[in-house]
Amino acid sequence: NLLAVKPREWRRRYHIRVRLPYNKMICNAYQPFLKFVCLNLNLSDCPPLGLESLKVSDDQLESSSYLSVGLGPHRGRLNIQSGLEDDDEYDGAWCAGVEDQEQWLQLNALRPTLFTGVILQGRNSIWRSVLNWVRTYKVQFSNDSSVWQPCMNGSEEAVFVGNEDLETPVLALFPEPSVAQYIRINPQTWFSNGTICLRAEVLGCPVPDPDNPHFSETESGSSDDLDFRHHNYNEMRKLMKSVNDECPNITRIYTIGRSYTGLKLYVMEISDNPGKHELGEPEFRYVAGMHGNEVLGRELLLNLMQYICREYNRGNQRVIQLVKDTRIHLLPSMNPDGYEAAYEKGSELSGWALGRYSFEGIDMNHNFPDLNNIMWDAQEMAMDKRRVSNHYIPMPEYYTSTEALVAPETRAVISWMQDIPFVLSANLHGGELVVTYPFDCTRDWIPRQDTPTADNDFFRWLATVYASANLVMANPERRICHSEDFQQHNNIINGADWHTVPGSMNDFSYLHTNCFEITVELSCDKFPHASELPIEWENNKESLLLYMEQVHRGIKGVIRDKDTRAGIANAVIKVDGLGHDIRSAVDGDFWHLLNPGEYKITVWAEGYFPRIRHCSVGSEPRATICDFTLTKTSQDRLKQILASGGKIPRDNQVRIRAMRMRKLRASTKILNRRREQQQRLNKVKRK
Known part of the structure; x- marks a missing residue:
């Protein structure tokens, strides 16, 4: 809304401000002082400008001074994390180079903005030996960065309360919001044993100004009509129920267990035949919210189930094909207790860690059985490494004990994994922009080292599929989130080469x-503001769909008994030259994810003769059918026939008779040798 104002007299410059409380309008005149802007809004509607989410570029931040390059104004971002070394180029705050009350951190919003508040945090350091935070501060505004007006509280300059520790974000709303292009945070007091250091977020609403060159630079949202907001536990249940009501023929809601406080772990199943495993159809899962404060994955999965339902009803052939050929399972909140704690504080005030852990304080991504070291220890002790199991490694006894420190959420997910023959999965996290693939745990407890699996090439393909289709990751101009430059690795990295994680869900799923499971770090901001959810959906939509389609790569088939034609469960499928086997499901069907190429496949099962086939895998996401028929060994076949009360077929009788004759000949030879030896021994004794 624009309101014309014609000043009659003024001295040098002027600022006009009017509040119209009866209709919640806030009006400001701003330079070039030819317009009078009225915004009809609630102050709580003004979102973060994007220091944390990186919508604000480094060029928009300036400071009066800085202690070092790594403590420059570009590091003064809410929740930014320091690098491995203090005082390197990736430190954890802006720190002034001079300790006085004239220091400031400045933001250029690029356009007139109604500034409504500031959130402050202390300096981050992984060593925790640095205690730097600002206790009180002032705020100034400017339209040209030359003349500054203080933020007022009535007739006095406002002084805001800052931090009393390093990590807790503290919000200060301005008594009188102001329209300006620039804002300065001016520390007044700080921790007595530290120096002036802070991380910040600024809240504000852009003001319409057609004459400003950045007026049209509003971030586009999404054309998809989805529920873009944060959903607490009850709201999540309602949304899932609404999707199920809208698409009852292709959706089913079920639970896999409860959290420590009793909240249900809900899963949305999407399939053309929900509730049933179809022979030959692969099972896919997305898991989000393992860390409750990393919330973007939760909202993306809620958006995804809405999107698939509506596009299916609209006749979207890509979605219809996906639903027809795949059984999809979406777990939006693995740690609902942690999410509720973070949600209660809000997107900017939950900090970096609140809600990460379970109610019991367990980090679920370190809570699965460490099967890596069990396998590696067995390989080191074995004379023949080929005899060491490389798959279906059982859980250690201590882990299954009721006294083991295992979260109920973790146990529920493990049971889920064991009940359904999942083929492909992704674990959605937040706080970085990178895709990681197994192994997550290093050998010999090295802090970080590339530790590939036998399927390393395919895992790299999976990670590349998601990263290359993600609009933010694929942008070569984007800024790094914290201290790691993952763009040099094409935004993918071996999990253990980033940092070792013993007991991860990815490694457990594989062993x-x-x-096969990867981890996707979706955003620099663990808890994005609701206003950013539409663009985050657009950033990830294609990646989410494309990654699901990868479940149809490689080979698939059914392993059957030659005589009964029944499926053989638990048969081992071995790819020649690949040191990781898989097993058939209950009905005898199997899926093996493989890159394009020619493969020699060997299949065997207990009581059967092994069978070898050569199978070719193409480049299209369409699995090659590679069925196997196994013949029982003679002894097992005989047991089966006699157990059923049947007669032995003639060919089996001949085979059994021949086998008995071979045994008889072998026994006769052994007896004859023993007689000859005894006769020679008797002759010696007589002499």
């Missing part, structure tokens, strides 16, 4: 089941 205990047939399922």
Whole structure:
């Protein structure tokens, strides 16, 4: 809304401000002082400008001074994390180079903005030996960065309360919001044993100004009509129920267990035949919210189930094909207790860690059985490494004990993994922009080292698929989130080469089941503001769909008994030259994710003769059918026939008779040798 104002007299410059409380309008005149802007809004509607989410570029931040390059104004971002070394180029705050009350951190919003508040945090350091934070501060505004007006509280300059520790974000709303292009944070007091250091976020609403060159630079949202907001536990249940009501023929809601406080772990199943495993159809899962404060994955999965439902009803052929050929499972909140704690504080005030852990204080991404070291220890002790199991490694006894420190949420997910023959999965996290692939744990407890699996090439393909289709990751101009430059690795990295994580869900999934799983770090901001959810959906939509389609790569088939034609469960499928096997599901069907190429496949099962086939895998996401028929060994076949009360077929009788004759000949030879030896021994004794 624009309101014309014609000043009659003024001295040098002027500023006009009017509040119209009866209709919640806030009006400001701003330079070039030819317009009078009225905004009809609630102050709580003004979102963060994007220091944390990186919408604000480094060029928009300036400071009066800085202690070092790594403590420059570009590091003064809410929740930014320091690098491995203090005082390197990736430190954890802006720190002034001079300790006085004239220091400031300045933001250029690029356009007239109604500034409504500031959030402050202390300096981050992984060593925790640095205690730097600002206790009180002032705020100034400017339209040209030359003349500054203080933020007022009535007739006095406002002084805001800052921090009393390093990590807790503290919000200060301005008594009188102001329209300006620039804002300065001016520290007044700081921790007595530290120096002036802070991380910040600024709240504000852009003001319409057609004459400003950045007026049209509003971030586009999404054309998809989805529920873009944060959903607490009850709201999540309602949304899932609404999707199920809208698409009852292709959706089913079920639970896999409860959290420590009793909240249900809900899963949305999407399939053309929900509730049933179809022979030959692969099972896919997305898991989000393992860390409750990393919330973007939760909202993306809620958006995804809405999107698939609506596009299916609209006749979107890509979605219809996906639903027809795949059984999809979406777990939006693995740690609902942690999420509720973070949600209660809000997107900017939950900090970096509140809600990460379970109610019991367990980090679920370190809570799965460490099967890596069990396998590696067995390989080191074995004379023949080929005899050491490389798949379906059982859980250690201590882990299954009721006294083991295992979260109920973790146990529920493990049971889920064991019940359904998942083929492919992704674990959605937040706080970085990178895709990691197994192994997550290093050998010999090295802090970080590339530790590949036998399927390393395919895992790299999976990670590349998601990263290359993600609009933010694929942008070569984007800024790094914290201290790691993942763009030099094409935004993918071996998990252990980033940092070792013993007991991760990815490694457990690979070593205990047939399922391949990667981790996707979706955003620099763990808890993005609701206003950013539409663009985050657009950033990830294609990646989410494309990654699901990868479940149809490689080979698939059914392993059957030659005589009964029944499926053979638990048969081992071995790819020649690949040191990781898989097993068939209950009905005898199997899926093996493989890159394009020619493969020699060997299949065997207990009581059967092994079978070898050569199978070719193409470049299209369409699995090659590679069925196997196994013949029982003679002894097992005989047991089966006699157990059923049937007669032995003639060919089996001949085979059994020949086998008995071979045994008889072998026994006769042994007896004859023993007689000859005894006769020679008797002759010697007589002499």
